Amino acid sequence: xxxxxxxxxxxxxxxxxxxxxxxxxxxxxxxxxxxxxxxxxxxxxxxxxxxxxxxxxxxxxxxxxxxxxxxxxxxxxxxxxxxxxxxxxxxxxxxxxxxxxxxxxxxxxxxxxxxxxxxxxxxxxxxxxxxxxxxxxxxxxxxxxxxxxxxxxxxxxxxxxxxxxxxxxxxxxxxxxxxxxxxxxxxxxxxxxxxxxxxxxxxxxxxxxxxxxxxxxxxxxxxxxxxxxxxxxxxxxxxxxxxxxxxxxxxxxxxxxxxxxxxxxxxxxxxxxxxxxxxxxxxxxxxxxxxxxxxxxxxxxxxxxxxxxxxxxxxxxxxxx
Amino acid sequence: xxxxxxxxxxxxxxxxxxxxxxxxxxxxxxxxxxxxxxxxxxxxxxxxxxxxxxxxxxxxxxxxxxxxxxxxxxxxxxxxxxxxxxxxxxxxxxxxxxxxxxxxxxxxxxxxxxxxxxxxxxxxxxxxxxxxxxxxxxxxxxxxxxxxxxxxxxxxxxxxxxxxxxxxxxxxxxxxxxxxxxxxxxxxxxxxxxxxxxxxxxxxxxxxxxxxxxxxxxxxxxxxxxxxxxxxxxxxxxxxxxxxxxxxxxxxxxxxxxxxxxxxxxxxxxxxxxxxxxxxxxxxxxxxxxxxxxxxxxxxxxxxxxxxxx
Numbered sequence: 191x192x193x194x195x196x197x198x199x200x201x202x203x204x205x206x207x208x209x210x211x212x213x214x215x216x217x218x219x220x221x222x223x224x225x226x227x228x229x230x231x232x233x234x235x236x237x238x239x240x241x242x243x244x245x246x247x248x249x250x251x252x253x254x255x256x257x258x259x260x261x262x263x264x265x266x267x268x269x270x271x272x273x274x275x276x277x278x279x280x281x282x283x284x285x286x287x288x289x290x291x292x293x294x295x296x297x298x299x300x301x302x303x304x305x306x307x308x309x310x311x312x313x314x315x316x317x318x319x320x321x322x323x324x325x326x327x328x329x330x331x332x333x334x335x336x337x338x339x340x341x342x343x344x345x346x347x348x349x350x351x352x353x354x355x356x357x358x359x360x361x362x363x364x365x366x367x368x369x370x371x372x373x374x375x376x377x378x379x380x381x382x383x384x385x386x387x388x389x390x391x392x393x394x395x396x397x398x399x400x401x402x403x404x405x406x407x408x409x410x411x412x413x414x415x416x417x418x419x420x421x422x423x424x425x426x427x428x429x430x431x432x433x434x435x436x437x438x439x440x441x442x443x444x445x446x447x448x449x450x451x452x453x454x455x456x457x458x459x460x461x462x463x464x465x466x467x468x469x470x471x472x473x474x475x476x477x478x479x480x481x482x483x484x485x486x487x488x489x490x491x492x493x494x495x496x497x498x499x500x501x502x503x504x505x506x507x508x509x510x511x
Numbered sequence: 512x513x514x515x516x517x518x519x520x521x522x523x524x525x526x527x528x529x530x531x532x533x534x535x536x537x538x539x540x541x542x543x544x545x546x547x548x549x550x551x552x553x554x555x556x557x558x559x560x561x562x563x564x565x566x567x568x569x570x571x572x573x574x575x576x577x578x579x580x581x582x583x584x585x586x587x588x589x590x591x592x593x594x595x596x597x598x599x600x601x602x603x604x605x606x607x608x609x610x611x612x613x614x615x616x617x618x619x620x621x622x623x624x625x626x627x628x629x630x631x632x633x634x635x636x637x638x639x640x641x642x643x644x645x646x647x648x649x650x651x652x653x654x655x656x657x658x659x660x661x662x663x664x665x666x667x668x669x670x671x672x673x674x675x676x677x678x679x680x681x682x683x684x685x686x687x688x689x690x691x692x693x694x695x696x697x698x699x700x701x702x703x704x705x706x707x708x709x710x711x712x713x714x715x716x717x718x719x720x721x722x723x724x725x726x727x728x729x730x731x732x733x734x735x736x737x738x739x740x741x742x743x744x745x746x747x748x749x750x751x752x753x754x755x756x757x758x759x760x761x762x763x764x765x766x767x768x769x770x771x772x773x774x775x776x777x778x779x780x781x782x783x784x785x786x787x788x789x790x791x792x793x794x795x796x797x798x799x800x801x802x803x804x805x806x807x808x809x810x811x812x813x814x815x816x817x818x819x820x821x
Contacts, residue, residue: 227642230722234642235650238635241691246657249668256668263671305547312544316537323812324804325548328555331800331811333751335769336793339776340554343561343786351557354573387551391815415536444661447753451773465663465754472667473758485664492661 256482263476274483284484286459287467288491290374294463295442297378298385302438303431305382306389311419313390314397323394326387334384334447341380342367342452367452370460377448377461389438396430397423425509432503436496443492464488558797561790562586566602569786585787589775589795603785604778610795612763613771616682617796620756620767621749623686629742632696633734637726639697640704641712651701658694662754670758680762689749696741703737704730740810747800768796 257274261267278284309326329337344350345366353363366376400423408418446465449455455462455470462470464484472481500506561569565580572579584601587593591609598604638644639651669688678684707730715729731738753769760766766774772792779785804811 227722228644231638231642231644231647234638234722234726235635237631238654238692238697239650241631241688242654242657244672245669245688245691246660246665249665249672250660252668252671253664263674309544309547312540312547316540316544320809320812322544322548324808325551327808327812327815328801328804329551331747331751331804332797333753333769333800335751335753335772336558336797337554339772339789339793340558342776343790344554344557346786349570349573351573358574383550383554386547388815391812395815440659440661444663446663447769450753450757451776454777468663468667469754472670478667478671482667485661485667489661489664493659496659 259479261479287464291464302382309390310393329384330388338448562794566787585791613768617768624749625746627690636700684759
């Protein structure tokens, strides 16, 4: 900011001259260069901060508060201590919801990460063509609801193209969304389809940070593609993979839309994932306090999972140095 | 990396030869990649194919790749342009549908959210990137921490808030929570604003520009590309949002496309659903996004490399 003090003559309006004069004065109190933009900064962050306070901070606090009350929309929220949490521990449907969600996340993330890694490495070795990248990203931009409906139709037991194809190669048709065995894997794979290109592009961006010379040196030493993948790509990709995993796992736990428009939690409880269970508790049965306790539990589970993943994969350290 | 000059030449030659060679491995790799492209595109094709079919004919043309009895009937049906008798004859339910209204509502909500959010977030990002003030890093960190909160955690209290404010079944109720900021948008723009060279801004300071003019005349014009990208991403995510509008918009007059599609699906009869109609609805919900993507998608694709992780 020294430019201000050096060229006071070029000022055109009075305000800046005042600022210049202030800048020329010895700073009030040491280490206070942070001071002079404070008023402007306040104005600039005001709109976003209002939104942040009203729709993030205060609701978060209220969320914790509701979780220790018996709030049911009508009437007041009375403090009931940890009763909701006690009820949660004994709630079969809660544990079922967690288990079903976990099954979904494991299948979804497992398949998606491997497929995305394969696509990313293929792109790295073959082409950076923007049309191919664009096509692979497309499903990620289409609404969950639309994607769910397309696959719901394609997986129809009687006339869906997937079952027509299965029967053509001699396999029995399946009620993919209607059977308690297949419904979660089906929904998990539908969302794998939606997210694999996006995840591949994230990994692809990470691959660009690996120096090309490493591969060239490995090629000279006679290492094949497979060997350089396991010895160079995978180890050096670790920090990027860790972040990608944290983001995709956290996102995967939020599965709701696909379930809501296809199975609505059924058959029986086979796809009653945690988001859907909370949604039903809060908005169909009005157990708002109890539903809030579940969201707190989910929040803690996700935070713990993210922390464990980052620690396990040492995401903050790179092997490139 | 201990490669000296002479081996470096060999490397280039080796890699060059490696690239040109048509090994079976490379052919197989191309086949796999193209397979993924086909798997990605096929469901879209199948949606279009079904949307232009006659529902009654779908069961007898299960494996035909072309539309079964090509018709614009399903499209007309969901846009409310088909007479009930004709609709029933083609396998529709005969109920009147109006995707025009849903389309309009989605457009209002997504545009409102996008314009307000991008304006508020670019203001905030400017303060975080270009201004010096006490507590800047702490406030920014607080903003970013909000990324860790699962949306449903704040969604429940926000719903109570909307109810108390009497904003259920209003556009404002759908838009408000995402109108001011999302942590991602602030983070995204701050990254770009940080990259603008100090000299350009200092030239403006010498010309006597205050913070507002530095923001609106220097930083904003230099950042049109990232701002357009962010606007696009914001618009798409508002367009695709389902759970929040589902909670707020119980009334038909403010329902968005995703909510309307969900209701269409849940109301379609279990025996003989109107698949052509459903796919026509899905197509109408997807087409605006696909059009935007064809127009400006390059920015989105390239931004994924830049922002690293959304």
